[in-house]
Amino acid sequence: MEHRINPQVKQLQISGIRQFFNMVTDEKDVLSLTIGQPDFPTPDHIKDSTKAAITQNKTSYTHNAGILPLREAIAHFYREKYHVSFEPTNEVIVTVGASQALDVTLRTILSPGDEVIIPGPVYPGYEPLIRLSGATPIHVDTREHQFKLTAELIEQAITENTKCVLIPYPSNPTGASLTKKELGDIAHLIYKHRLFMIADEIYSELVYTQSHHSIGQFDIIRDQTIIINGVSKSHAMTGFRVGYILAPHWLQKHMLKVHQYNVSCASSISQQAAYEALTTGKNDAHPMRDAYQKRRDFVYQKLQELNLASYLPDGAFYYFIDVRHLQQDSFSIAIDLVKQAKVALVPGSAFSAYGEGFLRLSYAYHLDTLAEGLNRMETFLKKP
Incomplete structure (x- = not known):
């Protein structure tokens, strides 16, 4: 069989x-x-909040998009940290880790025959999800550009089949980040070609010599931008499996359907822990x-x-x-x-x-x- x-x-x-x-x-x-x-x-205060959630019987299904206090905390976290604004009621989805967030995103926007531009070298989790959506990953060689996927490199790779560009910075495996100017150049290119922009920012809180810049701060492509993040790396919560998607409402409502039929909702207990992480433990x-x-x-x-x-x-x-x-x-x-x-x-x-x-x-x-x-x-x- x-x-x-x-x-x-x-x-x-x-x-x-x-x-x-x-x-x-x-x-x-x-x-x-x-x-x-x-x-x-x-952190201990997050573990304590997890125990309290169980004791208080917060063990039921939640809203498909996640509990509203957590979605509000996510939106506030991004506004305060990275100057990016999304509405918690209809532009945030809490997912089972950033991996599920990526899966939901790609399955929502991709069709057979589409192409997705990604840097090379790159974390190996993207290509399988792209292929499972019937699309083709297009790796762009960044080795001679300090492992950065630049606007110039992206433009050289764009074809009539290009549907979106995925930028995973800070990068696994290279540790490279993009400056605000480099992101701005990419944003204008994305706008020009009417592409989707997916930004995997799971390492956003682990940046050393400069502040993390999110491509979500460029209003010119707000309707084309999807941001993926979570609490695994920032709060040492890999086993809690909480990620999230930030996306414009017109797109979020379609993503929510894919998410709903995939997992219904993220773990109610883990959501309570993530709320504690992004409020009391925001730093x-x-x-x-x-x-x-x-x-x-x-x-x-x-x-x-x-x-x-x-x-x-x-x-x-x-x-x-x-x-x-x-x-x-x-x-x-x-x-x-x-x-x-x-x-x-x-x-x-x-x-x-x-x-x-x-x-x-x-x-x-x-x-x-x-x-x-x-x-x-x-x-x-x-x-x-």
Whole structure:
């Protein structure tokens, strides 16, 4: 019967990140710097609010779009932090993580034959969702542009089939961010070609040397813009599975139908926790961000000592390390590191063909762990 299932599903592969992580899980004494998950616990006040929600029997279905206080908190959070305005009553949807938010968005706007422009290298979760919608991802090589998808690069990739552009900044796997001017140039291009703009801003609270700029602040494309975010990275709440969509009302009402038939609503308990996170805990990310910056700087110094070229990340918690000089494919290098040095990094090929020749190192780990992992890498690189 397998031949009768959706051929798009049959062609999908498990994420290269997870494939590699699962492959090395059974290796003994391996120090892993692979997974992009905060190593901080969820703040206590959020955990307390979660317990209270259960005790108070807030365990029923909610409005399909999410409880109104949470949608109001999301709208206020974006106005205060990023100068972006969406109406909580009809322009916000609470989702089961940012991944479901992306799925709902893409299934709402895409039709078979459409094309979606995305940067390369890029997080591997976008391409499968685009293909499941019958559309085609168009990767644009950003390696010679500091891993930034610029207006010029986008314009070169636009065809008559282009439906939307997806910008995921700060970026996984590169840590790159876009400036306000760069976003403005993109906004005018999107307006000119009447395209949809999807901005995945899940790392928006983890930006170091500049404030995060959202493309949602450009009114010229307000009716074309969809913003995806959530509390997983900003509040160390990956297991709560709360994301959200900000979109103009004319589009949100159609997204809500897809969301409704997909999951009905996000977990009522997790929504209460997210409300606490975005109100009382609206600045919870700051101490985590400061710790990540110290780790970023520590890793950068060590990489420089090892003569490993890497773009200095503006945000998120990843280094994308250039290992092309080793003259092996990234998967083979990653395997050798596991077998010979007992340290695991993700091969760049997991992030599209444009990630080949790189390794992704996550610095969402304690400084002691990072130091040991880098020492093991140094031993490997200096071996005869």
